[in-house]
Amino acid sequence: xxxxxxxxxxxxxxxxxxxxxxxxxxxxxxxxxxxxxxxxxxxxxxxxxxxxxxxxxxxxxxxxxxxxxxxxxxxxxxxxxxxxxxxxxxxxxxxxxxxxxxxxxxxxxxxxxxxxxxxxxxxxxxxxxxxxxxxxxxxxxxxxxxxxxxxxxxxxxxxxxxxxxxxxxxxxxxxxxxxxxxxxxxxxxxxxxxxxxxxxxxxxxxxxxxxxxxxxxxxxxxxxxxxxxxxxxxxxxxxxxxxxxxxxxxxxxxxxxxxxxxxxxxxxxxxxxxxxxxxxxxxxxxxxxxxxxxxxxxxxxxxxxxxxxxxxx
Numbered sequence: 218x219x220x221x222x223x224x225x226x227x228x229x230x231x232x233x234x235x236x237x238x239x240x241x242x243x244x245x246x247x248x249x250x251x252x253x254x255x256x257x258x259x260x261x262x263x264x265x266x267x268x269x270x271x272x273x274x275x276x277x278x279x280x281x282x283x284x285x286x287x288x289x290x291x292x293x294x295x296x297x298x299x300x301x302x303x304x305x306x307x308x309x310x311x312x313x314x315x316x317x318x319x320x321x322x323x324x325x326x327x328x329x330x331x332x333x334x335x336x337x338x339x340x341x342x343x344x345x346x347x348x349x350x351x352x353x354x355x356x357x358x359x360x361x362x363x364x365x366x367x368x369x370x371x372x373x374x375x376x377x378x379x380x381x382x383x384x385x386x387x388x389x390x391x392x393x394x395x396x397x398x399x400x401x402x403x404x405x406x407x408x409x410x411x412x413x414x415x416x417x418x419x420x421x422x423x424x425x426x427x428x429x430x431x432x433x434x435x436x437x438x439x440x441x442x443x444x445x446x447x448x449x450x451x452x453x454x455x456x457x458x459x460x461x462x463x464x465x466x467x468x469x470x471x472x473x474x475x476x477x478x479x480x481x482x483x484x485x486x487x488x489x490x491x492x493x494x495x496x497x498x499x500x501x502x503x504x505x506x507x508x509x510x511x512x513x514x515x516x517x518x519x520x521x522x523x524x525x526x527x528x529x530x
Contacts, residue, residue: 265491272483279469283414283462288407290458294395298333301390309386314365316352316387323360324351332396333389343367343383395455415466422470441524477502477509 260268300322305312322330325339326349339348350363367383398406475485482505490496 265487269484269487272480272487275480276469276472279465279472280415283465283469284408284411286458286465287411287462288403290455290462291398291403291406291410292400293454294397295455296393296453297331297396298389299392299394300330300333300336301392302387303390304388306386309384310365310368311385311387314350314363314385316350316363316365316385317354318390319355321353321358322350323353325349340367340385341383345369345383348385411462411466414463415470418463418466418470441520476512477505478513479509482506482509 260271263271302311302316302318302320302322305316305318322336324330325336328339330336330339345367347364347366350365352361352363353359354361365385367385369381369383372380372382397403472479473481473484475481486497486502486505
């Protein structure tokens with residue numbers, strides 16, 4: 218009890234007459250009591266679940282920021298490809314059905330088509346069943362109906378495996394418009410888009426470790442990030458926001474890797490502690506941290522040199 222300590226020290230002043238000694242003892246007592254108080258509330262003294270939650274909060278914040286920003290982008294407006302046909306493959310179903318460059322698809326099987334993604338999704342979901350297209354053709358923009366039967370071809374997915382997909386053999390002309398969503402539509406579109414980006418990033422990271430993707434092509438450092446940010450800044454708010462979403466997701470995912478010094482490394486130690494019932498020895502943690510620091514320094518040096526080689530080369 219700190220008050221009792223003070224009383225005893227005051228008694229020392231009266232009994233031994235040494236004010237300086239009593240003051241020194243009081244200072245030592247105060248620092249000791251404060252130190253114990255700080256220790257009780259320090260991070261290492263917290264329950265395992267509390268420490269786990271505190272460390273996990275960082276990556277989760279990155280993961281939550283990404284969809285929130287994406288939802289905002291969809292509400293403000295995002296550059297969207299219009300369903301205007303550019304090139305038509307002559308040996309593909311669209312050409313045989315009468316679809317030509319400049320045609321704008323306004324509906325598929327009675328469903329309105331607002332963007333090129335809508336058209337692409339409708340074709341991929343067709344399963345080879347004939348599609349009834351409503352098309353507007355310049356210069357008079359007369360409306361006509363065409364029937365096209367999608368063709369199945371193998372396509373490489375984001376996971377690297379070949380999957381069958383349905384196509385009609387057209388590519389977009391490149392016409393764009395700012396398309397905005399209402400709150401509910403933005404929440405749905407932003408959440409789905411963020412989930413797809415996160416899945417793609419996870420697969421990309423896995424491919425790097427598997428050796429399927431060359432490391433030099435996959436990794437970029439601060440110089441490359443600055444260059445990309447500069448390019449996106451000239452495109453407008455939506456492109457900058459999408460770039461920020463990608464960075465936020467990458468930080469969150471990479472930070473969860475079980476590498477010492479990263480949050481994932483701390484979570485790994487906590488998991489081991491939970492299984493063993495006691496913390497990993499301090500000496501072992503220190504060695505792991507030193508190895509992790511060495512790896513991160515080597516990685517940082519590599520990506521910076523890689524950025525420079527891209528510029529010079």
